[in-house]
Structures are given as structure tokens and as C-alpha cells.
Amino acid sequence: MKLTWRTFSVNSPRTDMHLTWILTKRELGAYFDSPAAYVVLSVFLLFTGWFFANPLFLENTASLRSVFDLIPFIYLFFVPAVTMSTFAEERRAGTLELLLTLPIRDWQVIAGKLLAVVIFLGVGLAATLLYPLSLSLMGDLDLGQTVGGYAGLLLLGTTCGAIGMFASSLTRNQIVAFIIGFGIIFVLFLLDKVTVFAPGWLAGVLEYLGTDFHARNMMRGVIDSRDVLYYVSVTFFATLLTAYSLSRRPE
Amino acid sequence: MIEVDHLVKLYGAERAVNDISFEVKQGEVLGFLGPNGAGKSTTMKTITCYLPPTEGTVRVDGRDVRTDGLEVRRRIGYLPEHTPLYTDMVVRDYLAFMARMRGVDPGDVRDRIRDMAARCGLESVLHKQIDTLSKGFRQRVGLAQAMIHNPPILILDEPTTGLDPNQIVEIRELIRSIGQEKTVILSTHILPEVQASCDRVLIIHRGNLVADGTPGELQAGYQGAQTVHIRVDADARAVWQVLAPLEGVEVAHQEQDAEGWTHCVVSTREKADLRPELFRLAVENGWTLAELYRDEADLEDVFRQLTSN
Numbered sequence: 377m378k379l380t381w382r383t384f385s386v387n388s389p390r391t392d393m394h395l396t397w398i399l400t401k402r403e404l405g406a407y408f409d410s411p412a413a414y415v416v417l418s419v420f421l422l423f424t425g426w427f428f429a430n431p432l433f434l435e436n437t438a439s440l441r442s443v444f445d446l447i448p449f450i451y452l453f454f455v456p457a458v459t460m461s462t463f464a465e466e467r468r469a470g471t472l473e474l475l476l477t478l479p480i481r482d483w484q485v486i487a488g489k490l491l492a493v494v495i496f497l498g499v500g501l502a503a504t505l506l507y508p509l510s511l512s513l514m515g516d517l518d519l520g521q522t523v524g525g526y527a528g529l530l531l532l533g534t535t536c537g538a539i540g541m542f543a544s545s546l547t548r549n550q551i552v553a554f555i556i557g558f559g560i561i562f563v564l565f566l567l568d569k570v571t572v573f574a575p576g577w578l579a580g581v582l583e584y585l586g587t588d589f590h591a592r593n594m595m596r597g598v599i600d601s602r603d604v605l606y607y608v609s610v611t612f613f614a615t616l617l618t619a620y621s622l623s624r625r626p627e
Numbered sequence: 628m629i630e631v632d633h634l635v636k637l638y639g640a641e642r643a644v645n646d647i648s649f650e651v652k653q654g655e656v657l658g659f660l661g662p663n664g665a666g667k668s669t670t671m672k673t674i675t676c677y678l679p680p681t682e683g684t685v686r687v688d689g690r691d692v693r694t695d696g697l698e699v700r701r702r703i704g705y706l707p708e709h710t711p712l713y714t715d716m717v718v719r720d721y722l723a724f725m726a727r728m729r730g731v732d733p734g735d736v737r738d739r740i741r742d743m744a745a746r747c748g749l750e751s752v753l754h755k756q757i758d759t760l761s762k763g764f765r766q767r768v769g770l771a772q773a774m775i776h777n778p779p780i781l782i783l784d785e786p787t788t789g790l791d792p793n794q795i796v797e798i799r800e801l802i803r804s805i806g807q808e809k810t811v812i813l814s815t816h817i818l819p820e821v822q823a824s825c826d827r828v829l830i831i832h833r834g835n836l837v838a839d840g841t842p843g844e845l846q847a848g849y850q851g852a853q854t855v856h857i858r859v860d861a862d863a864r865a866v867w868q869v870l871a872p873l874e875g876v877e878v879a880h881q882e883q884d885a886e887g888w889t890h891c892v893v894s895t896r897e898k899a900d901l902r903p904e905l906f907r908l909a910v911e912n913g914w915t916l917a918e919l920y921r922d923e924a925d926l927e928d929v930f931r932q933l934t935s936n
Contacts, residue, residue: 395727395728398724398727398728399728402713402716402724405716405720406713406715406716409715410715469711469713469714470707470708470709470711471711471712471713473672473677473707473711474705474707474711476677477675477676477677477700477703477705477707478700478725478728478729479697479698479700479701479728479729479730480697480728481697625677625678
């Protein structure tokens with residue numbers, strides 16, 4: 377079947393995606409127009425660079441292990457900082473009303489903003505590709521672990537981003553949004569680290585619910601559908617909560 | 628074009644809008660008048676699909692806001708109260724963004740921006756960041772974004788608040804010129820604004836519709852006591868002796884100024900015009916007439932009468 381651009385009517389799903397993308401571009405523009413984004417990205421690279429270079433030169437190991445272990449930690453603060461403004465600031469400034477009265481569905485607004493967050497996090501991750509690149513020049517790089525690790529981190533970031541956006545949709549105060557987002561992400565991060573204190577049957581459940589656990593699975597170089605499914609479903613659930621929170625339209 | 632039928636909107640237990648019905652015809656400029664918190668903004672928010680109605684129906688161009696929200700929103704250009712804008716954006720980029728979001732064809736965006744800039748007087752600030760603009764320019768950016776997709780309906784919530792008198796006149800003229808081709812609903816609590824720009828006025832008070840008509844009709848319908856001022860070069864006592872015996876007429880106030888002119892305020896409960904009679908009396912008594920005028924009951928009186936207590 378041959379379809380051209382012209383055959384799509386105004387209501388077609390393709391136009392819907394198109395509107396979402398226009399919103400994403402605006403959000404990205406807002407991120408990269410502000411100096412804060414570059415500060416945040418620089419700090420991100422500074423930390424990861426330190427944790428990459430230290431073991432490399434001191435212990436002589438060609439591994440991304442320490443970087444991959446660090447990033448979920450950084451995300452605890454980094455992701456809520458990126459997402460805190462998404463809805464809270466729009467609500468404070470009143471632009472949320474303008475945005476939600478455009479001919480666009482609420483889910484498109486959420487999707488557009490989440491996509492921008494993911495791309496922003498992706499830019500941060502992409503900058504760290506310098507480390508595996510330099511490793512591959514110097515020694516043996518495990519490609520499976522590297523690809524799995526990056527995929528895991530991006531999925532983890534997406535999930536945390538969706539949670540952070542939900543937190544941002546609850547309030548008009550960015551600081552409150554940050555604290556709520558950090559709180560939820562921190563609890564989910566801790567879940568698989570408290571299993572020693574839990575009875576056996578609960579330990580498995582907690583482990584599965586923990587955000588960090590699945591990323592670490594993927595860092596071993598195994599992309600398991602269960603891990604991917606976990607991230608996709610948590611992201612979806614957080615997005616649903618955001619949609620509900622937006623639909624209540626408080627002043 | 629817009630039909631609001633028994634609209635009720637509750638915020639919790641509070642009735643922000645209480646059973647309002649009205650219709651707006653194509654090409655009409657409708658003014659929403661009411662004290663702060665009367666339900667003007669809430670009504671507008673239900674028409675623009677921001678808030679769902681609690682009860683009743685709102686239809687725009689025959690489409691229900693509940694079931695056909697996207698189509699309704701496509702037909703409306705909306706300027707919310709306080710003119711929210713993405714202040715970190717450059718005017719041109721902001722207008723381009725809003726145009727694309729409102730479904731303007733990518734190829735037409737540039738032309739639409741040029742049109743709107745000319746119409747709203749934005750040429751000189753297109754390259755400026757919005758948070759560096761004055762209130763008046765921001766308001767124009769807000770109007771430009773509302774009209775950028777050339778919608779048949781414009782909804783403007785308090786488009787002139789916070790502007791200086793010159794800017795108010797400019798925005799009003801802009802609205803009047805828009806009103807010649809579009810259906811416009813604008814809300815305000817400034818009365819001269821309604822008189823200046825609206826074909827029809829709805830007065831809302833505590834969520835209820837208390838008046839509906841043209842500014843002229845409202846004025847005519849609510850005229851109470853009629854007051855006439857007269858100033859003549861006669862002795863106060865002489866004037867009193869002539870005016871006091873008139874039937875159905877009351878001399879409310881009388882004083883003689885330093886130059887010998889007597890100023891007299893005469894009122895009647897009847898609708899009859901007192902001026903010809905007073906002029907005749909002045910001629911009869913050989914008074915020189917310096918002033919003779921009637922106090923018009925203006926919209927302000929109507930408004931106060933309807934929304935007091």
C-alpha cells in the first residue's frame with residue numbers, strides 16, 4: 377500500500393505524532409537555551425569521568441564497571457532535577473492552561489515532554505561514549521556488556537523521568553516536585569538493596585520492583601525481556617498517573 | 628456559533644457557575660462583565676475545553692466540548708487570563724511554535740507570523756525574548772498567538788488588564804478590528820471597555836446571568852431617576868419659586884455661586900425629558916441659560932445596580 381503525506385487527514389495518527397514531536401523540540405530548545413542544562417551536563421560528565429579515569433590509571437583495569445555503577449546513583453538527583461520543571465513550572469506560569477487548550481491530547485503533551493527528557497538524558501549518556509571508545513583503542517572491550525549497560529541506563533533514565541514528571545504534575549513548586557520525585561526514585565532504587573532484611577518470598581518481589589536491579593542485569597550483557605518489560609510497565613504506569621493528575625486540572 | 632445551555636460548574640461544593648445559558652452568533656463581539664470571581668473565567672474555560680462542565684452542555688459550531696474537544700479547540704483562539712507565555716522564548720519562535728501546534732501548515736507559518744506581527748504591531752520585537760518585553764507587548768504577543776491559525780472564534784480573558792491607557796486604546800482598537808470578521812468573547816471588569824468594543828453584553832454575578840443585551844438596551848432598561856442640571860443668572864430664591872411648584876419634580880440641590888449663577892439639580896422619577904420644559908421656563912422668566920444637561924444612567928449604574936448586595 378502506497379501512502380503519501382497528503383493522504384493523511386488532520387486527525388491522522390501521524391499528525392498526532394507530529395504535534396508531539398513539535399512539543400518535544402520546544403522542550404529541548406528550552407533545555408539547551410538555558411545555561412543550567414550545560415552546568416548539569418558538565419557536572420554529570422565530571423563525576424562519570426572521574427570514576428572512569430580513577431580505576432583505569434590506578435588499578436589498570438579497562439572496564440566501564442565503575443561508571444555504570446555510578447550513573448544510577450547520579451540519576452537519583454540528576455533525573456528529578458531535569459524533570460522538576462516539566463509541569464510544575466508550566467502550572468506556576470499559567471502556560472499549562474494554554475498548552476492543554478491547544479488541539480492536542482493530554483497524552484501527547486506527556487509523551488512530548490517525556491521524549492524531550494529522554495533525549496536530554498541520552499545526550500548525557502552519549503557524551504560518556506568517549507570512555508568505551510577510548511577503552512576499545514587501548515584494550516579489550518566487552519561489547520555486549522557495553523551495549524547492555526547503555527540500554528539499561530537509558531531505560532532506567534526513562535523510567536525515572538516518567539516518575540519525576542508525575543511528581544512535577546502534582547505541584548506548582550519546582551522544589552517540591554524535585555523532593556517528591558527524588559523520594560519516589562530513591563525508594564525504588566533502595567528496594568533491591570534491603571532484601572537481606574526481608575523474608576525469602578518478599579525478597580524476590582522487592583528485587584523485581586527495584587529500579588536499579590534490572591539495569592544491573594543488563595550491564596552483564598544480557599538483555600532480558602523481563603527487565604525491559606519492567607521498565608516499560610513502570611514508565612507506562614507513571615505516565616498514567618501523570619495523565620490522571622493533569623485531568624484533574626486544579627487551579 | 629457558541630451555545631451554552633444550562634451550564635453548571637462546581638469547584639468542590641462551591642458553585643462557580645450556576646445554570647447559565649446563552650448563545651453567541653457568528654460575527655458577534657460578546658462582552659462578559661462581572662465583578663472578580665463572578666464566574667467569567669470559569670465559563671470561558673469550559674468553552675475552551677480546559678475545564679469539563681459539571682452539568683449542562685457547551686457546543687461550539689455544533690460540537691460538544693465533552694465529546695469533540697479537539698475539534699472545538701481547533702476552532703478557537705484563546706488568550707487566558709494574565710497572558711501566560713513561554714517567557715524564555717524569542718517572540719518569533721514562540722509564534723512559530725504556537726502556529727505549528729495549532730495546525731498551521733509548515734509552509735504558511737512564516738507568512739502567518741508576518742501577518743500577525745503587522746496586525747499586532749510586533750515587527751520591532753520579533754527577535755526579542757519575551758521576558759524582556761513590556762506588558763503591552765506581551766499582551767499583543769498573546770493576541771497574536773490566539774489569532775495565528777486564523778480561528779473563527781476568539782476567546783480573550785481580560786485582554787486589557789495591567790495596560791496603561793494608551794495601550795488599552797490600542798488593544799481595544801485591535802479587538803474591534805478583529806471583531807468585524809470573527810466571533811469574539813471577551814471578559815472584563817472595566818465598563819468603558821464593553822461600551823467601546825462589544826455588540827452585546829452579559830453581566831454575570833455570583834455565577835448567575837443577571838443581564839443580557841446590547842449596551843444601549845441595558846442602559847435604557849435600567850434607567851432610574853432622571854437628573855437634569857441647570858445653571859441660570861437668577862437669584863436662588865426666584866429659581867426655587869419657579870421650579871418647586873412643578874408637578875412630579877424635585878429640586879434636589881440648589882446653590883448660588885460667587886459670580887451670581889444659580890446651579891440647580893432637578894430630578895424626576897418619570898421617564899419624561901425635563902430639558903424642554905426647563906428651557907421654556909428660563910425663557911419665560913428672562914433668565915440667561917449657561918448650562919442645561921441631563922445625567923445619563925451609564926453602564927456603570929446598571930452594573931452597580933445588578934451586582935450590589
